[in-house]
Amino acid sequence: MATIKFTFEHPDLEDKIIENVEANQSLLEIAEDNHIHLNHNCGGVCACSTCHVYIEDGEDYLEEISDKEEDFIDRAINPRINSRLACQCILLEEGVNLEVQIPDQSKIIGHEH
Numbered sequence: 295m296a297t298i299k300f301t302f303e304h305p306d307l308e309d310k311i312i313e314n315v316e317a318n319q320s321l322l323e324i325a326e327d328n329h330i331h332l333n334h335n336c337g338g339v340c341a342c343s344t345c346h347v348y349i350e351d352g353e354d355y356l357e358e359i360s361d362k363e364e365d366f367i368d369r370a371i372n373p374r375i376n377s378r379l380a381c382q383c384i385l386l387e388e389g390v391n392l393e394v395q396i397p398d399q400s401k402i403i404g405h406e407h
Contacts, residue, residue, distance in 0.1 A: 295313065295315055297391045297392070298391075298392045299311045300325065300394050301350070301395045302398075303398040304396075312330075320380060321378075321381075322381040322383075323338075331399060334380070340366060340382050343370035343379065345379050346367065346370035346378075346380075347379075347394050347397070349383070349394060352390060352393060355392060356384065357382070366379060367379060372397065
């Protein structure tokens with residue numbers, strides 16, 4: 295099982311470590327299942343950039359970025375070289391560690407999920 299550490303840009307939110315994560319799930323699904331707020335206005339189908347995250351460690355254990363995902367990342371707030379869309383980050387392996395930073399969601403125009 296994988297371990298994922300979620301960190302947050304928002305200063306009022308504390309890190310959250312999720313253990314025993316099974317492969318073949320998206321980071322968005324994992325966040326939702328563990329009560330971690332992450333906007334996803336399009337419903338997780340790679341049609342917006344509201345589930346934008348930074349992969350701080352473990353990118354090699356995620357499905358490769360697609361051209362479509364890259365196009366939507368360009369529309370995100372403050373994209374970086376390690377930016378991804380959580381709906382497209384499928385965990386490929388178990389027994390690995392990842393660290394994911396969630397940008398400040400208060401800057402995103404969208405609705406709560």
